[in-house]
Every structure is written in C-alpha cells, then in structure tokens.
Amino acid sequence: MAKLILTSDRWDELSALLEDDQRLQREYPKVAEYLSMAERLPGVGDEQADAQFSLRFVHYLTGGTSESMNPYWDIVEPFVTERSGRRVVNGGRAQGSPRLAFAQMQLQGVYAHAIPAPQTIEWISEFSGGRPIVELGAGRGYWAAQIARQGLSIEAYDSDPPDSARSISFPGAAGQVDVWHPVGDLDGFAARAMPADYALFLCWPPGWGDSMAFDALTSFEAAGGERLIYIGERKGGKTGNDAFFDALSARWKLESVDRDFVSWWTEEDVAEGWVRA
Known part of the structure; x- marks a missing residue:
C-alpha cells in the first residue's frame, strides 16, 4: 500500500490540531467523531x-492538499482489492471491518455514495x-x-442542494x-x-419505492434523450424503483459496463451505460 507522504509543516499542523481536542471538535467534528x-x-x-x-482520512478531511484533486479516491484507493471479479474497498478482508464500515458512512456523507475512481471518470467520458x-x-x-x-x-x-437547502443525505x-x-x-x-x-447521469438515485429515477427517465425520454449513465444497484437493490428498471428493460439497451468500477464491499452498485433501443 502506497504511503501518504506529508511535509514537515503539514505534520506540525496535524499534530497541533490532534493535540487540541476542543479545537478538533469545533473545527472538524466529523474527524473528531471518526477518531473517537x-x-x-x-x-x-x-x-x-x-x-x-x-492518516489519509484525517489529512484530507482537515483540508489537506490532494494532488489528484480527488481526495475521496486518495483515501480509499490503498484499500481496493479484487473480489469475485469486482473491485471493492475492503482492505483485503471479505467482510471489511467495523472501523472501515464507519469510515464508509462518514465518507459517503462528505463526498458521495459511490466512489469516483479515475478509470470510471474516463469511462464516462468515452x-x-x-x-x-x-x-x-x-x-x-x-x-x-x-x-x-x-x-x-x-x-x-438536486432537489435539495446542500449549500442552499437542508439535505438529509448530505447535512452540513x-x-x-x-x-x-x-x-x-x-x-x-x-x-x-x-x-x-x-447524456443523463443518475448516480445512486433513491430507492425503496421512490419514483425519482423513473420520473427522471420518463422525462428524459419525452425530451428525446438517448444516452443514460447509471450508477447504482440493480433491480431489488438500494437504488431506483421497479418501474425504473422495467422501463430500462422495455425501452433501452445496455451498451457499456465499466469493469473497473470500484464499490464499497457492502454495496452491489455498478456503472452502466444505456442507449435507447
């Protein structure tokens, strides 16, 4: 696993922050919660x-510089392994760990539910x-x-942009x-x-019967849309509703799947490219 190399000044900054519990709780409560x-x-x-x-978690979530400009990936990339033909963040253990599961919830709230590996961004571009x-x-x-x-x-x-509305999934x-x-x-x-x-992009649209994904798809179809990028779980999973997947099956064709997509080991999400049939 590639180590994170920090400058002496950054080490001093982090040391001072971590030695002051009240300051850490005040300025970075999510980091304080994770460390606890x-x-x-x-x-x-x-x-x-x-x-x-x-160390990566603390560095990037306290404003540390990310040369890749993708701190989410910088944090999780060393914990990516192959499992049953899938790339997953599990730290080399089939069941991950309780600590990693807690970090997952924190990172999904700070960044996004799905992990934007560089290869997936390139796939979206193509x-x-x-x-x-x-x-x-x-x-x-x-x-x-x-x-x-x-x-x-x-x-x-978004229905609730986090910088202008109260977001349940992405609280401030x-x-x-x-x-x-x-x-x-x-x-x-x-x-x-x-x-x-x-091209319409739906990344982890709400599931559990929520009609958001289906409504977005039918509106896109009515407007003449022809290319859909979908990241989420398949029918019966945590994203989309049955009507959404039924519409895909009836009126769309799966053209591309990102084989390099990276998922948390707790999820079954995929990255798929669909075109109108």
Missing part, C-alpha cells in the same frame, strides 16, 4: 494499513461521446466536479465542503432548454 470511534472499533487486522487509512452531461440527484456535486476535471461539460441538479457540518461543483435545484433543471441533447 476508530479507537473502539476493530480494523482490518493490519495495524500499519489501518493507521495509514486513518460513453458520453462528447455530449454534455446533466446529473440529477447530484448531492454535493462531487462526481460532477470529477467529471468537469476531465474536461467534460456537466450541469448538476463545520470543516467540510457543502458542494464541490455548482448544484442547481429542480426549478433550474426544469428551465433548461429542450430537447435533451445531453
């Missing part, structure tokens, strides 16, 4: 690996075929930021970024010009 829980939860069984993961991309349900806009860094045109929208907290890319609301999306000369 990490002391009580078993890791993956490799003390060096666990320590390196925690599948979109030069079309602009519109993301619905963008959350903090973290995926949109990574896609924009690839040089693609992307607009992001001291020391964290509200949005990584501009995120408009649904009124802004509705005001977009027709037809749908863009």
